[in-house]
Amino acid sequence: MPAEHAGPDGPGTARGFVHHACLYGSDEEFLAMAVPFVHAGLAAGEPVLAATTPANIELLRAALGDDAHALDTAETAYFGRRPVERVSAFLRYHDRRARPGGRLRMIAEPVWSGRSARQTAEWKRMESGLNLLLAGLPLWMICPYDTRTVPPDVAEAACATHPARLDGERVTPCAAYRDPAHYTASVPPPDLPPPPSAALAPPTADLPAVRRFARARGAAAGLTGERLALAVLAVHEAADHLLTADGAHVTLSAWEEPGALVYDLWRPGPLGAPVPALAGYAPPGAARGGEDGLWLARRLSESLDVRSRDDGTRITLRVAGPGDAEAL
Amino acid sequence: MAHTDGARHRGGTSGTGGTAGTVHVGDLRPGDHACALYASDEERASILRGFLLGGLDAKHKILYLAGADGPRGPGELLEQCRFTGPPEVPAGQLEVLGPAELSPRQGELDPAALLGSLRAAVDRSRSEGYRALRITGDLCTALCDGRDVSRLLRYEALLAAEFGSGEALAVCQCDTRRCDPAALDAFASAHPRSVEVDPLIRTAELVVVRTFDPPGLRIEGVVDTASHRHLRDALQSVASVRGDVRLEMSRVEFLDLAGLRLLMTFARARAARHCTVELAGVPPHLLHVITLIGWDRTPGLRLGAAHAC
Known part of the structure; x- marks a missing residue:
């Protein structure tokens, strides 16, 4: 496999998104990648962000000398708590820091430990989806994976979701790299039908009826005020997205899980374009976009799973229940 | 907040000026x-x-x-x-x-x-x-x-x-x-x-009334796919107003994302004429959404005090 040296400019000099994984097993290996990456970026006048663990930020600052002052940093757990927020955080950094004709660099190390299976799968899908979502940005992004702590399946996924890996300053293409559409389909969200105890609404294409159902179930689950209004808005936008297809209708169901209220929207039939698993990750832009509403539904939910099958499309969104102490 | 997302009732609004x-x-x-x-x-x-x-x-x-x-x-x-x-x-x-x-x-x-x-x-x-x-x-x-x-x-x-x-x-x-x-x-x-004045828009779901002091609109009820056209028309009717415009929103029961975007587009157009659009009485959950998207930085937009819950 041909390997290239990242060199002083690196492979991201050309326009477009460059996305590398860095699997490291020690502080030294982390720094062997990060220090030259940051130095070269700052030397070229590029904005450089390190969104990683506080420990790695401390290591990196100590190793950078005076350059540490010019480094933008973010504690990674708070730089987008969920994938949909992570994408927004990346785009916001670009919007605030990009200069015409200039490139940006990022070290973006997600938090992997302690994640639920659902969350881990979604972060993997997002890592793959970034190749599409950020494709137009002049951004060189390195995603470090700490092999001392990440689960083996996560380390393995890194080579399927990044076109190349970076070891120190050496770039190697990832043989296991998969096209994002195929990769995300291979890591689907759980496909569970609503439980028998779920509350059901008859099939409808009427958005006010969708909102009435969403409000009634939200209120029954104990949501009130602003949180109830946001849950209704999330369900409305998800339903609106499914109902854009001519002749479509949705069947809604809702049930409670510990800590969450689940809304399930099922659009039967081959109506409308399939909704890709990566739909609704890009925040609304200057012009109206077809996935804006889905983005909002995603953003207002703890999780939003999309599954398109031959016999229909299902969107399942979980909103935090009244016991969510962050919102108390 | 008692959002009912229901039909509008004739004459069921309380007005300015201290009258019942x-x-x-x-x-x-x-x-x-x-x-x-x-x-x-x-x-x-x-x-x-x-x-x-x-x-x-x-x-x-x-x-x-x-x-x-x-x-x-x-x-x-x-x-x-x-x-x-x-x-x-x-x-x-x-x-x-x-x-x-x-x-x-x-x-x-x-x-x-x-x-x-x-x-x-x-x-x-x-x-x-x-x-x-x-x-x-x-x-x-x-x-x-x-x-x-x-x-x-x-x-x-x-x-x-x-x-x-x-x-x-x-x-x-x-x-x-x-x-x-x-x-x-x-x-x-x-x-x-x-x-x-008679409303610019009066449907079962949405009422939009022209206001004059300050100039603007009072929006009441529900804005969704069915009423974007009406909201756009109402905004158009105050597009030529000189100076700043206020949109009174404390009686908005539901406003979807595309409806919110109409307001942002309106603000941006006003900003091009060096005027502002104040959103007054915005329900707190919509303020939250505006901020989430980053639309609170929309040129020309001023966010007034939130509507009390």
Whole structure:
């Protein structure tokens, strides 16, 4: 496999998104990648962000000398708590820091430990989806994976979701790299039908009826005020997205899980374009976009799973229940 | 927040000016006695247009009680209404009584004498075959003599007693720019309702009313896919307003993302003309959404205080 040296400019000099994984097993290996990456970026006048663990930020600052002052940093757990927020955080950094004709660099190390299976799968899908979502940005992004702590399946996924890996300053293409559409389909969200105890609404294409159902179930689950209004808005936008297809209708169901209220929207039939698993990750832009509403539904939910099958499309969104102490 | 996301009820809104209720001018019925508090000639013209058209449509006799600065005849009144296409007014249906007729002794306006004129007008209207008499006038300023509102209130009390029967309706105009605040309060509280312009949009789900002080819109009810077109039309109608615009949103029950985007697009267009759009009374969850998207940084947009839960 041909390997290239990242060199002083690196492979991201050309326009477009460059996305590398860095699997490291020690502080030294982390720094062997990060220090030259940051130095070269700052030397070229590029904005450089390190969104990683506080420990790695401390290591990196100590190793950078005076350059540490010019480094933008973010504690990674708070730089987008969920994938949909992570994408927004990346785009916001670009919007605030990009200069015409200039490139940006990022070290973006997600938090992997302690994640639920659902969350881990979604972060993997997002890592793959970034190749599409950020494709137009002049951004060189390195995603470090700490092999001392990440689960083996996560380390393995890194080579399927990044076109190349970076070891120190050496770039190697990832043989296991998969096209994002195929990769995300291979890591689907759980496909569970609503439980028998779920509350059901008859099939409808009427958005006010969708909102009435969403409000009634939200209120029954104990949501009130602003949180109830946001849950209704999330369900409305998800339903609106499914109902854009001519002749479509949705069947809604809702049930409670510990800590969450689940809304399930099922659009039967081959109506409308399939909704890709990566739909609704890009925040609304200057012009109206077809996935804006889905983005909002995603953003207002703890999780939003999309599954398109031959016999229909299902969107399942979980909103935090009244016991969510962050919102108390 | 009691968001019901339900249908709009006619006349179910409470208004400005300290009165118990607001009635759109087109909804006035015989027996109504309402005040019209306006702060611009444009707002007065808009109310008067609705008042006249409603009267012509319902075969009411229309009587205008003019003060010293008031119109001197039907022609001048129609001009003040700023019709784009003036309506056909059958001879005799619209009458303007000026100061000379209202105070024959050339003295101060006297409530009892005024009442006498009005009684005669009702009789005349009945004998002429009209279904009802609708009265409006701009006597407020003349009757509010400095801070002494006693004559005005005596007149209003007599009017209320006289015309509660259902044969007449009255709209008492008051230019808030020319009235002392205390007199204005007294004037407003002498009327069970306050009249406002007819809504630009009135559907089962959405009502949008033009407001004038400050200029803007009051949005009530539900904005979703079914009503984006209406909201866009309403925003278009204030696109040429000079200066800043306020959108009053405390009675918005539901607003979807695409509807919110219409407001942002409107703000951006205003910013290009160096004006702002204030969103007032925005429900807290919508403020949250605006901030999530980053639309709180939209050029031209000002976010007023949130609507209390």
